[in-house]
Amino acid sequence: MSNQKLNVREPWYIRWGILGLLKGIALTIKHFFRPKFTVQYPEVTHTPLPKEEAHQWKPRGQHRLNVDEQGRVKCVACLLCQTACPSHCIEITPGPAPEGYGDRDKYPIEFKIDMLRCIYCGMCEEACPCDAIVLTDKPYPVTYSREGMIFNKEKLMQN
Amino acid sequence: MSSMVLDAGKILLIFAVFMQIPPLLIYLERKICAFIQDRIGPNRVGPFGILQPLADAIKLITKESITPKNVDVFLYTVAPLFVMVPAAISFAVVPVGADVKLWGHTLQLQIADFHVGILFFLAITSLSVYGLTFGAWASNNKYSLYGGIRSTAQMISYEVAMGLAVICVLMSSGTVYLREMVFAQSHTYFGFLPAWNVFHQPLAFVIFLIAAFAETNRLPFDLPEAESELVGGYHTEYSGMKFAMFFMGEYMAMISMSAIMVTLFFGGWTLPGVVDAHSTTVWNALLSVVVFGIKTGAFLIFFIWIRWTLPRLRYDQLMKLGWKVLIPLALMNLFFTAIWGLRDQIF
Numbered sequence: 001m002s003n004q005k006l007n008v009r010e011p012w013y014i015r016w017g018i019l020g021l022l023k024g025i026a027l028t029i030k031h032f033f034r035p036k037f038t039v040q041y042p043e044v045t046h047t048p049l050p051k052e053e054a055h056q057w058k059p060r061g062q063h064r065l066n067v068d069e070q071g072r073v074k075c076v077a078c079l080l081c082q083t084a085c086p087s088h089c090i091e092i093t094p095g096p097a098p099e100g101y102g103d104r105d106k107y108p109i110e111f112k113i114d115m116l117r118c119i120y121c122g123m124c125e126e127a128c129p130c131d132a133i134v135l136t137d138k139p140y141p142v143t144y145s146r147e148g149m150i151f152n153k154e155k156l157m158q159n
Numbered sequence: 160m161s162s163m164v165l166d167a168g169k170i171l172l173i174f175a176v177f178m179q180i181p182p183l184l185i186y187l188e189r190k191i192c193a194f195i196q197d198r199i200g201p202n203r204v205g206p207f208g209i210l211q212p213l214a215d216a217i218k219l220i221t222k223e224s225i226t227p228k229n230v231d232v233f234l235y236t237v238a239p240l241f242v243m244v245p246a247a248i249s250f251a252v253v254p255v256g257a258d259v260k261l262w263g264h265t266l267q268l269q270i271a272d273f274h275v276g277i278l279f280f281l282a283i284t285s286l287s288v289y290g291l292t293f294g295a296w297a298s299n300n301k302y303s304l305y306g307g308i309r310s311t312a313q314m315i316s317y318e319v320a321m322g323l324a325v326i327c328v329l330m331s332s333g334t335v336y337l338r339e340m341v342f343a344q345s346h347t348y349f350g351f352l353p354a355w356n357v358f359h360q361p362l363a364f365v366i367f368l369i370a371a372f373a374e375t376n377r378l379p380f381d382l383p384e385a386e387s388e389l390v391g392g393y394h395t396e397y398s399g400m401k402f403a404m405f406f407m408g409e410y411m412a413m414i415s416m417s418a419i420m421v422t423l424f425f426g427g428w429t430l431p432g433v434v435d436a437h438s439t440t441v442w443n444a445l446l447s448v449v450v451f452g453i454k455t456g457a458f459l460i461f462f463i464w465i466r467w468t469l470p471r472l473r474y475d476q477l478m479k480l481g482w483k484v485l486i487p488l489a490l491m492n493l494f495f496t497a498i499w500g501l502r503d504q505i506f
């Protein structure tokens with residue numbers, strides 16, 4: 001009984017592909033007049049959220065080391081981000097904080113992130129206890145050398 | 160003497176305009192393809208990307224033209240010409256506009272009105288298969304060779320159906336002169352329906368249309384260059400200007416085919432109510448050229464539209480469609496056309 005259905009001979013216009021042809025032509029002409037999906041990238045960036053919620057959308061791009069009101073780096077060199085990082089691309093050289101830093105004992109002498117290894121997962125941002133490291137929406141960096149892809153403290157603070 | 164100058168000017172003008180269309184067509188192709196796929200397409204070079212063909216041309220001209228080591232250099236070099244030149248020559252028999260009286264001379268807007276008319280067109284367009292085969296053979300590459308073999312088989316198969324379809328038209332119009340064929344289609348039935356051959360010979364038109372797609376190697380019949388299976392088919396080894404010539408040849412063949420379809424089935428440059436077929440004023444001639452251009456352009460856009468709609472046929476499907484469907488249909492059409500033509504003697 002069940003395979004009786006398989007033996008149904010379709011009408012000639014289906015078997016000869018004429019219906020399919022007409023359907024295909026209708027489909028392509030419909031798409032011709034549809035609004036386009038393309039986003040003109042450098043001028044316009046893609047936001048998957050609707051316009052009203054677009055401000056909530058934040059792509060993860062280059063890192064930034066935040067500074068406090070006095071222009072000092074906020075990081076206390078606790079190495080939590082370095083530990084959390086799944087791709088081991090953060091390299092912090094901790095050191096005793098300079099004299100004026102009343103509120104902490106340690107600060108990063110050097111803070112390097114290898115942008116080539118980074119997967120922009122945002123774990124470092126989540127791990128940081130004092131909001132010192134955040135991921136900005138700046139696009140991924142482009143340089144001419146591998147060394148150029150290792151960002152140091154100054155560069156990260158400027159981002 | 161001055162009529163010769165006029166003739167030369169006419170030929171130059173038609174040829175110059177004809178050579179300008181392929182770049183435009185490439186732009187249109189890319190734009191329509193993009194729109195059908197919900198993209199925007201080229202839009203960076205010039206307003207709406209209209210200068211894109213120019214950029215493409217500069218790129219292709221400045222590109223290195225590589226000749227691989229084991230090719231047959233002579234055939235490898237002439238093969239692109241064999242594709243491009245027949246496509247350009249075959250346009251010569253197409254009447255592009257009404258007669259025009261200039262300085263006392265009546266000028267036919269058609270490069271050559273041969274005695275053989277449409278047969279010349281068929282003969283010349285089938286030459287382009289040599290280009291494909293030479294290119295494929297000379298490349299000394301297995302993918303190219305497959306492309307060449309396929310193109311030969313495909314073109315020969317569809318040539319038959321196309322020829323039979325043309326014979327039907329010749330029988331119902333009674334002439335091989337394309338010029339006379341156009342005049343014969345210039346009146347109307349019932350005052351509104353143009354007397355186009357497509358209404359006399361709808362089946363012949365459909366067969367011709369399908370065969371035209373196959374002859375110009377356009378999708379769904381682009382087996383000779385099937386990218387997904389043959390790398391690039393017959394032009395795998397070609398680069399730079401030689402590749403560009405293959406490319407131009409394909410588009411020129413498309414233009415010639417569209418023009419001939421318009422002439423054979425859609426009344427050429429005539430349009431009842433707009434163009435007066437027997438007037439020789441300049442205004443009328445211009446109008447007729449515009450009508451011809453619009454009709455041909457519609458066909459060209461149809462070619463492109465189909466390309467981005469249909470998937471490629473499998474090789475056996477292609478052969479089946481050619482030999483088991485189109486040729487019998489064309490023969491049947493021929494038979495009934497003959498009966499209809501001889502109805503007075505028979506009945």
Ligand code: SF4
Binds near residue numbers: 085086088113117119
């Ligand atoms: S974003 Fe992820 S991978 Fe990149 S530095 Fe932070 S934790 Fe490491």
Ligand code: SF4
Binds near residue numbers: 081130131133
């Ligand atoms: S950036 Fe944050 S988590 Fe990383 S060492 Fe500095 S304070 Fe710790």
